[in-house]
Each structure stands twice: as C-alpha cells, then as structure tokens.
Amino acid sequence: MTDLVEITRSLVAMDIERTEELTRAAIAAGIPASEILEKGLITGMQTVGEQFEAGEIFLPELLMSGEAMKAALNHLKPLLTAQPGGRRFAGKAAIGTVQGDIHDIGKNIIIMMLEGNGWEVTDLGVDVSPEDFCTAVRENNFQVLGLSALLTMTMPNQTRTIEALKAAGLRDRVKVAIGGAVCTQAFADQIGADCYAADAADAARKFAELVS
Numbered sequence: 001m002t003d004l005v006e007i008t009r010s011l012v013a014m015d016i017e018r019t020e021e022l023t024r025a026a027i028a029a030g031i032p033a034s035e036i037l038e039k040g041l042i043t044g045m046q047t048v049g050e051q052f053e054a055g056e057i058f059l060p061e062l063l064m065s066g067e068a069m070k071a072a073l074n075h076l077k078p079l080l081t082a083q084p085g086g087r088r089f090a091g092k093a094a095i096g097t098v099q100g101d102i103h104d105i106g107k108n109i110i111i112m113m114l115e116g117n118g119w120e121v122t123d124l125g126v127d128v129s130p131e132d133f134c135t136a137v138r139e140n141n142f143q144v145l146g147l148s149a150l151l152t153m154t155m156p157n158q159t160r161t162i163e164a165l166k167a168a169g170l171r172d173r174v175k176v177a178i179g180g181a182v183c184t185q186a187f188a189d190q191i192g193a194d195c196y197a198a199d200a201a202d203a204a205r206k207f208a209e210l211v212s
C-alpha cells in the first residue's frame, strides 16, 4: 500500500523519479487522484515553501520540487480531467498567471479540475499582461476569466487586469475569478473580482455558481 506521506517526502527531497513512481503506485492502489494531489503532493509543496521562506533551501531546490510535482501531475491529469457519467458542457473559461509571475502549478491544477467538471478551458500561460488578457476576452466568448498570482508583488497585476478590462469596455462580458496562495476573499472584494477560490475543488464549485 502506498503511503501518501512517502509522496510528500519524495517531493520535499526533490526526487523526481521517486515522486513519479510513488504517484503511479498510489493510482494503481486505487487511491483517488484528488487525495494523492491534496494529501501527498500539495502538502509537499507547502513544506518546500516553508523551507524556502526559512532560508533552508534555495531557488534551484524549489525548481526541482516544482519539476517533481509537474511530473506527478502528468500521471494524475487523465484521472482529474475524466468526466464520470459522460461529457456535459459547463461553460468556457480562460486562465492565466498575471504579468511578472511564472508560477503555474496551481493554475494547471485548476485547469485540470475544471476540465473534469465539463469546462472548456483555454490556458493563457504565465506572465500574461493586462493587454493580453483583454485581447483574449475580446476575441473569445469566455464566461469566466481566471487570474492567478502567487507573489505579493504581482497581486497588483490582478487589479491592473480588471482595470484594463473596464477601460476596454470588456468588464461586463466576463466574470473574473482570482486565486493563488497570496490571494484572499477580502482582496477579491477590494479589487472588484466576482469570485475568489482557495483551491481546485473550491474553484470548480464557484465557477459553476458564477454561470448558474
């Protein structure tokens, strides 16, 4: 039986191969993908973040753990995006990480979870400028636009993106959702976002509410 604590440990130890191997074993053992993700991998990333903050590890280590997480996610993706009971269309969304920010693991998980809930999601990538968000909204009929920010320094670019949508006359065309470790509901209210979600399950629920 695969121990999810072992997955957490291998991620913290930056062991890409072992993290992948243990993730595959956990899937084979029938552990739900969401549990492997939350209890194994995300717990590991939190620990890595704390170690980085405490000055115990540095950027290269952060990068390696990020790669281990991404490798494991490749195995979970088919399970997270699978739609039990057949395909049902929930809506169209686009998600990007705001300008100046290259963190994309959380964004990618949100996309997988939404796809698993019937959303057609366009991945706008990382370091997306307010102008590029506007172009994407102008050229498509997305119902929800997601803005991810992981740095205190890049949160103002969530605000700028909403301001740019207003200035371009596009704000009424799309609901805006924000997220990322540094964001809060209070910040979402302050900048006039339509929704804040703390994690992927929360996002799936709240995106559905936005279009209901």
Ligand code: B12
Pocket (backbone or CB within 6 Å): 042, 045, 046, 048, 049, 050, 052, 053, 059, 062, 063, 065, 066, 095, 100, 101, 102, 103, 104, 105, 106, 107, 109, 110, 145, 146, 147, 148, 149, 150, 151, 152, 153, 177, 178, 179, 180, 181, 182, 196, 197, 198, 199, 200, 203
């Ligand atoms: C991995 C990582 C990196 C990797 C990123 C790899 C990648 N491809 O993403 C690398 C090494 C590149 C990196 C770089 C940096 N990082 Co970094 N990083 C992290 C770390 C350890 C984990 C982030 C992560 O993937 N978490 C796991 C995912 C699943 O969680 P999540 O991203 O929060 O996403 C979830 C929710 O927030 C939400 N969500 C996320 N996005 C969205 C969007 C929407 C629309 C919604 C609804 C929800 C939602 O749902 C997700 C799923 O549950 C965090 C620590 C932490 N605790 O967050 C630091 C952290 C974010 N990094 C930090 C820093 C300082 C940096 C650097 C500035 C370091 C440096 N000196 O250069 C650079 C900045 C680079 C840049 N310009 O962006 C700080 C930020 C501090 C702050 N408050 O500003 C943190 C918090 C570490 C710390 N404790 O000091 N980092």
